[in-house]
Amino acid sequence: MEANAEIFFEHGKLGRPLALSVGLHVAFTGVIVLFSMLPGRRGDIWGAGGGGEAMGVSLVSTVPLPASPIQTQNVVANESKGLTKSQPQEKQNEPDAIPIPDKTAKTKPKPVVSASKAKAKPEPEPETNEIPYGQGGPVSGPYGSFSANGAKGGFGFQGGGGDFGSRYAWYAKVVRDKITENWLKYEIDPNIHKANRVYLVFDITRSGQPTHVQIEQSSGVPSLDNSAIRALQRIDTFGPLPPEYSGSKVTVEFWFDLSR
């Protein structure tokens, strides 16, 4: 009998299963790599913006409430918390504490500093009157200013000896208000935040209709130009020109900058 008996009477043949396993793993990895490299087969990245139904939520510390539609000048009933804060409550000394004469003799009582004094207001930026070259608008005389949701500009009247705008200031206001009301801001491309100055010219006939609406200088943004033209087209009439005014029409030059 042999000294070392063969207890494992059959050797396991590991070679084949091992090779099979390695082969399978390699194949599987290869398939995954190939699959990911296939063009146009990019999977959806979860949580990314624009991924169909998913949306990103971010916590904010304050919620912007819409401004009250009624603007009131009343100091008491507005949303402002006021400029000053109430003074902090004075600390009451404990009755048991006996002041030591040596130590309290030289200390002066600190003056109470009110909250409004302590916090210095940031200095308002000085307003400059300088007008960059070429951006001052026409110098045709008195003109009204115009401001509507990010668009700022002005308009001037030509006709009536050049003083139409000052003689009939109420009519100039009607013109300004009507244009402001009829200008729909949602017609402007929301991606546009800044644009070159636009110059528009139109006539107002004796009966008050706007005619001959033209763009003198385009902003380069078609949706902005069109929205301004549509605003004027939407207006049937500004009301008849003042009866004292003798001309048959008034020419209005109207310009604005968009910045929002």
Next chain:
Amino acid sequence: MSYSHLKSSTYRTTIPFPISTFAGEMVSNLFHSPVHIFRCALLLGLTFFIALPCFAQDWIRTGTGLGVEKVRLAASDFKATTQDPKNADLLKAFNDTLWNDLDNAGIFDMVSKSFYPLQVPGNPSEVRFEAWNGPPPNASMLAFGDLGVTANNVLVHGWLYDVKNTASPQVLGKQYTDSATTEGARLIAHRFANEIIFRLGGGVAGICESKIYFVSDRSGHKEIWEMDYDGSNQHQLTHLGTISLSPRISPDGSRLAFSSLNKSGWDIMMYSTELSRTVSFPRFGGTNLSPTWSPDGTRVAFSSSRAGEPNIFIADASGGNSRRLTTDRGPDVGPTFNRKTGSQIAFVSGRTGLPQIYTMEADGTNVQRVTDQGYAVSPSWSPNGQFLSFSWFRKYGAGAPGANDIYLMDIASKQWVQLTHDGGRNDFPSWSPDGRHIVFQSSRSGTEQIWSMLADGTKVQQLTFSGRNSQPNWSWK
């Protein structure tokens, strides 16, 4: 010497705005406990809902001409020029009417009379500009004038001054005369107010002389009544002793179409406001309801069941040449023309079950459904053709949390906004000729009464108080 201590104690009592306090508390709580995440989400949702009407304001104010910025207008009491004993009564009627007209116009921020200087002007030489254009009145416009009775006539001078423009202040100077009665004084006040609104409102005529027609049961039967736009001067027009409904005045104001019950059933009737009696109009047979006028006054559309189901028919103003426009099975009622073009008709149809608003061309083609759900009736087209106002149960059915409210829809974009919120059943909206006001029927006071409001839903006021009053219709001018 410093006054800072005084200031600080003065401002300490500033009342915090309730909503902002609530919001602040909610947000600070959020970071203490995860339970509050739900509350915060609710708040965010609430904020969104509050913000929605603000976006809506843009297109409403554009279409209704209700101005973004209102003119600050002072209207001082007119002065007496003669010693006639009638002066006092007429002045009161005149001043009250003028104030109400300007206040109701919807484009003015009226300066309260308590801010006025003690000496009010009666003619241009008495105007002290610095007393009006600075605080407290801080007015930009001033209406003033005088009134005097001589014999049986009243003579009124009225001026409108731009008090911020001292160089050439006069915008308007007018002289009126009428019989020395309260009615005469009211009429002059209406005309002067109309003139002011026309000038400062950008060429849109005022509505101070317009009328409202409505149904009232004050006499025991439902008859057609008429009143001024502000609710005064209410009087009965028809005396048929049956039931008369849905009055519709013609664009020139000469004829009033309505539907009335008689022996043969419901028929369209015509009332002449010039002759003060009913005039002939053909009887078609079947049930004929809800007439309406085309804006040129040459055609009348109505609902008739002479062919079986109630369908929309159109006829000449005399009733001739009638023909059928809709041919579906469902009941079609309540037509109304596009008041700007006259080429479209909005109507109510029950073809899919609950009544919904539809539009079509005036020849019956291109039928389109406008409302998507609920129970929508009583369409009324705005004078500029841009809006439909109608009565809508957004959620309708047993136990549904719906209310019957007036809604406004921009017909091109189909976006809508709710105008009434104050409970009761609100129905039968009708536009004022200037497109800035809507008159409607509401049961918010307990019984059905006529109310009016600005077209953005503000400045709601009750016009009728006695009996039950319904189905108002505003005249075209």
